[in-house]
Amino acid sequence: MMLDANAEILTSLSNFYERLMQNDNFELKDNNECKLAVADFLPQLQDFIHQFKMHAARATTLSKITADRKELVRNPSLWLHIPESQTKSYNR
Secondary structure: OHHHHHHHHHHHHHHHHHHHHHOOOOOOOOOHHHHHHHHHHHHHHHHHHHHHHHHHHHHHHHHHHHHHHHHHHHOHHHOOOOOHHHHHHHHO
């Protein structure tokens, strides 16, 4: 699903910035302004990741509920646990 893919991309981006700030070859590693900017940016990324994952879970749940209800409409014998022989008129 696209939402899961987006969450993975943001996770990768977050990991990149964490590794960048630990890299000794990064010239701005010790720059306080840069440290603060990255320190502010990473929690925002984590919030977006969490939101994408929550939306993906909700979409999956909604899809399952829709499939279950579709099955109920197709099969009236499931409505009140009525034996199928008594619901033949609904199936026509």
